[in-house]
Amino acid sequence: MTTRARQFQLSVDEIPDRWYNIIPDLPEPLPPPKDPDTGPSRVQNLPNLLMKTCLGQEMSAERWVPIPEGLRDLYAQAGRPRPLFRALSLEKALGTPARLYYKAEFYSPTGSHKVNTALAQAYYAREEGIERLTTETGAGQWGTALAYATALTGIKCTVYWVRAVHNWKKARLGFMRMLGAEVFASPSDRTEFGRKLHQQDPNHPGSLGIAISEGLEDAQGDPKASYSLGSVLNHVLMHQTIIGLETQKQFAKAGDYPDLMIACLGGGSNFGGFCLPFIGEVLTKGKKIKFLAAQSQSAPNLQGQYRYDFADHAEITPLLKMYTLGHTATMVPIKGDGLRYHGCSPILSLLRHHGIIDTVAYPADEKHVFERALVFMRTEGFLPAPESAYAICAAIDEALRCKETGEKKVIAFNISGHGFMDIEGYQQVLGFDGENRQATPAATFLGC
Numbered sequence: 001m002t003t004r005a006r007q008f009q010l011s012v013d014e015i016p017d018r019w020y021n022i023i024p025d026l027p028e029p030l031p032p033p034k035d036p037d038t039g040p041s042r043v044q045n046l047p048n049l050l051m052k053t054c055l056g057q058e059m060s061a062e063r064w065v066p067i068p069e070g071l072r073d074l075y076a077q078a079g080r081p082r083p084l085f086r087a088l089s090l091e092k093a094l095g096t097p098a099r100l101y102y103k104a105e106f107y108s109p110t111g112s113h114k115v116n117t118a119l120a121q122a123y124y125a126r127e128e129g130i131e132r133l134t135t136e137t138g139a140g141q142w143g144t145a146l147a148y149a150t151a152l153t154g155i156k157c158t159v160y161w162v163r164a165v166h167n168w169k170k171a172r173l174g175f176m177r178m179l180g181a182e183v184f185a186s187p188s189d190r191t192e193f194g195r196k197l198h199q200q201d202p203n204h205p206g207s208l209g210i211a212i213s214e215g216l217e218d219a220q221g222d223p224k225a226s227y228s229l230g231s232v233l234n235h236v237l238m239h240q241t242i243i244g245l246e247t248q249k250q251f252a253k254a255g256d257y258p259d260l261m262i263a264c265l266g267g268g269s270n271f272g273g274f275c276l277p278f279i280g281e282v283l284t285k286g287k288k289i290k291f292l293a294a295q296s297q298s299a300p301n302l303q304g305q306y307r308y309d310f311a312d313h314a315e316i317t318p319l320l321k322m323y324t325l326g327h328t329a330t331m332v333p334i335k336g337d338g339l340r341y342h343g344c345s346p347i348l349s350l351l352r353h354h355g356i357i358d359t360v361a362y363p364a365d366e367k368h369v370f371e372r373a374l375v376f377m378r379t380e381g382f383l384p385a386p387e388s389a390y391a392i393c394a395a396i397d398e399a400l401r402c403k404e405t406g407e408k409k410v411i412a413f414n415i416s417g418h419g420f421m422d423i424e425g426y427q428q429v430l431g432f433d434g435e436n437r438q439a440t441p442a443a444t445f446l447g448c
């Protein structure tokens with residue numbers, strides 16, 4: 001009985017054959033990208049930077065967009081569908097009446113959900129005859145995902161990696177290079193914008209906004225290259241809806257339905273991918289679900305201002321209407337660095353503006369978050385990526401609240417990636433020094 005209640009799986013034929021585009025179902029029209037008052041038109045420059053297919057999807061008003069058969073095959077090769085687990089062991093350790101479910105995006109070949117849009121973008125690049133994709137990466141997960149997708153589709157890949165993270169994730173750097181990508185710490189001296197910052201400060205920690213500017217400048221200077229973005233944009237979130245669409249089918253198999261959905265949020269592709277199909281049901285079918293974005297106080301972009309801002313530091317992109325901390329804001333480096341971005345996707349920002357998404361931002365020292373991740377690891381047995389630990393933390397905090405109130409809430413959370421290459425980060429925050437320690441029961445970390 002327990003076995004059946006623990007894992008909800010789909011067959012390979014049940015991989016969704018279309019993505020969900022929420023744009024026609026939004027409570028008001030999505031404010032379009034626009035140009036600043038001065039300078040060249042960024043909007044007109046977009047076709048020089050992004051792939052034709054992605055740009056078309058960015059503006060699409062179609063509710064359902066077909067996933068090409070060749071791409072579904074790549075999804076199958078990458079191990080989709082991914083299971084939905086019921087966290088029975090965690091529930092027991094917490095003593096909560098809540099029912100907890102988690103989606104296992106950590107079964108990805110490179111370690112995270114980022115593969116879902118990387119494969120789509122590399123597939124379209126090959127179709128359009130593009131020879132090289134340039135990109136940014138923060139945590140390194142997106143860079144690895146694009147390196148993997150370009151390897152499978154025979155395209156070259158150049159990655160600009162936020163220097164603060166590049167310097168400590170040596171194994172992930174090796175991973176990207178083994179997949180055939182060229183990788184540069186950003187700010188780098190490969191681009192005019194990067195050189196300026198690099199010369200001012202050779203140890204500049206970098207930011208996602210700076211790395212995006214470098215990738216854009218590189219693609220702009222090469223007619224055979226295109227820029228590929230790992231989050232924020234409408235088409236990226238749409239590719240990621242494969243996560244939530246699978247989860248809907250799995251909840252139907254489980255005979256259950258979420259009351260609360262939680263995912264971590266940097267630029268928004270993970271949160272959007274998991275939640276948007278369910279948000280669509282709230283908007284069009286009157287379903288009642290709460291949505292919570294787990295963030296860091298280092299970059300609580302959903303608590304910033306809702307206004308037009310640039311998506312990159314050098315102001316190459318058009319202005320996007322989004323919740324932002326300001327495109328040149330400084331944000332302290334954290335181990336969950338994939339959450340350290342100044343702005344949130346325009347779609348999710350609009351939903352937040354309408355009160356459909358709540359947010360919680362955890363302290364930048366990450367102790368509370370990583371201790372919760374250890375509870376999950378010692379009960380469910382999976383090592384989450386530091387970013388995913390934020391969603392786990394929010395789910396455990398909520399489950400413990402249910403313990404006090406007696407609520408039998410159904411809580412669903414997405415584990416966006418695994419942390420096999422992030423152990424050093426966990427150790428630095430939690431103070432493990434590599435010596436043997438007596439196994440500590442999960443309850444110790446809960447203070448029970």
Ligand SMILES: Cc1ncc(COP(=O)(O)O)c(C=O)c1O
Nearest residue numbers: 141231266267268270338416417
């Ligand atoms: C494992 C993981 N989860 C979540 C995120 C958050 O990014 P986004 O909000 O764009 O999905 C990242 C970003 O790098 C990541 O690596």
